[in-house]
Amino acid sequence: MTPETELEFEELRPLLFSIAYRILGSVSEAEDAVQETWLRLAAAGTQPDSLKAYLSTVVTRISIDVLRSARMRRETYVGPWFPEPLPTDSHGGEREDVYGSPERASELADSVSMAALMLLERLSPLERAVFVLREVFHFGFADIATAVDRSEAACRQLASRARRHMDDGKTRFEADxxxxxxxxxxxxxxxxxxxxxxxxxxxxxxxxxxxxxxxxxxxxxxxxxxxxxxxxxxxxxxxxxxxxxxxxxxxxxxxxxxxxxxxxxxxxxxxxxxxxxxxxxxxxxxxxxxxxxxxxxxxxxxxxxxxxxxxxxxx
Known part of the structure; x- marks a missing residue:
């Protein structure tokens, strides 16, 4: 792995964590998924044409696998289940400077609210991954299809179904x-x-x-x-x-x-x-x-x- 690749990975790390956290609802599991993504990149031996597309695919697939096992544990969880709380202010977590503008940061903050993450729990792991990649991070369907190993047509259906579920349960907040x-x-x-x-x-x-x-x-x-x-x-x-x-x-x-x-x-x-x-x-x-x-x-x-x-x- 070249020093340039290592530097680009670090630049993409916040994006990879953000994808994994929204799929998993767990800070620790998201951090583990990013670390596993790094290890797979190091073991790959070849330089992908698009490092962003490659890493997003890897972290998404890892997160889907982890979520499938986590959902079984959550079924036996005692009492209400919430995602692990994530700081999103200037002290850490997801920062405005990562996403280029306060408006984009606000949009992403709303997508990581407790209410939004609780709604995501209603979706299947595949629906959740597709929704996160498409609706939150604006990935194209070709890249999403590669990430979840489904056809573009299937991904469009998954995105449409997930969007309906999310819209049906959407919670209103004070906009200001x-x-x-x-x-x-x-x-x-x-x-x-x-x-x-x-x-x-x-x-x-x-x-x-x-x-x-x-x-x-x-x-x-x-x-x-x-x-x-x-x-x-x-x-x-x-x-x-x-x-x-x-x-x-x-x-x-x-x-x-x-x-x-x-x-x-x-x-x-x-x-x-x-x-x-x-x-x-x-x-x-x-x-x-x-x-x-x-x-x-x-x-x-x-x-x-x-x-x-x-x-x-x-x-």
Whole structure:
């Protein structure tokens, strides 16, 4: 492999990761798929005519194979299943400079939202791969056909079917990203201050809270309504902050959110907010420790909660 090929691979790495993550919904599995793609390139011994087309084909096929086995595991998953949270702000993840313009970055951020990735779970592995390559990354059908080893006609049918499924379940969001960020700032400020009234005013009347704890860390949430959800949040979060935990506001999967860290900076969980019509419609959290390692050292949530409860009793 030439130094020029190695350099071109590194330039294409963000694209390969983005394809793999959208197909798999897992940061760790997407990173493994990109690494396996590198190994196959190194073992190929020949220089492909188009490195981008070759690498996209390889990472797509690897991702489809991994997804087929992952879907069996997800069928027995305990509680709600969410994709692994992906930072999409300037701290890492998918960045605007990779895609050339803020408009393109915004389009790609919407395609990687928790809601979009959950919709992709409805598709077969082939439909999912074709949809990602065509609708998200605008690949031509000739390249898609090569990537998934199907005819162009078959790929067009797969794309059409996948698009219908996605359109049928599409979730509406606040289109103005600045307004979403401002409302998120007010939400997290109210949480930090323990302000029940302000928090309640920001939540939709039928707000839903859903947690992916994998059956090992935290509950599953529910549709509690604004009053009860606000009281649960005020009861749970400010006491955590009182023992040194902190909310690190971040954009996760293209949506406003936060990483909750303990006093040592280890990760307790993540939150993302679905916002529409000036209110928070859904709060998605991930506390399954197996889905948080890419964000830093993972805290023992149960131990931190015990410390929180002890502190609350002693007050």
């Amino acid at each position: 990203r600045r307004k979403r960020a401002e409302l998120a700032d007010r939400f997290f400020e109210a949480l930090r201050d323990g302000d029940l009234d302000d928090l309640r005013a920001l939540l939709a009347a039928d707000v839903e809270t859903v947690n992916d704890g994998g059956g090992v860390a935290g509950g599953v949430g529910g549709r509690f309504g604004a009053e009860k959800a606000a009281r649960i949040l005020i009861t749970a979060v400010p006491p955590l902050l009182a023992i040194g935990a902190r909310l690190e506001q971040r954009e996760l999967n293209g949506e406003p959110g936060a990483i909750l860290r303990d006093a040592d900076g280890s990760v307790l969980g993540t939150w993302t907010l679905d916002i529409l019509d000036g209110q928070i419609q859904r709060i998605r959290s991930v506390t399954n420790p197996d889905k948080l390692g890419h964000l830093g050292p993972v805290a023992d949530l149960k131990e931190v909660l015990r410390r929180r409860n002890r502190h609350r009793r002693e007050r």
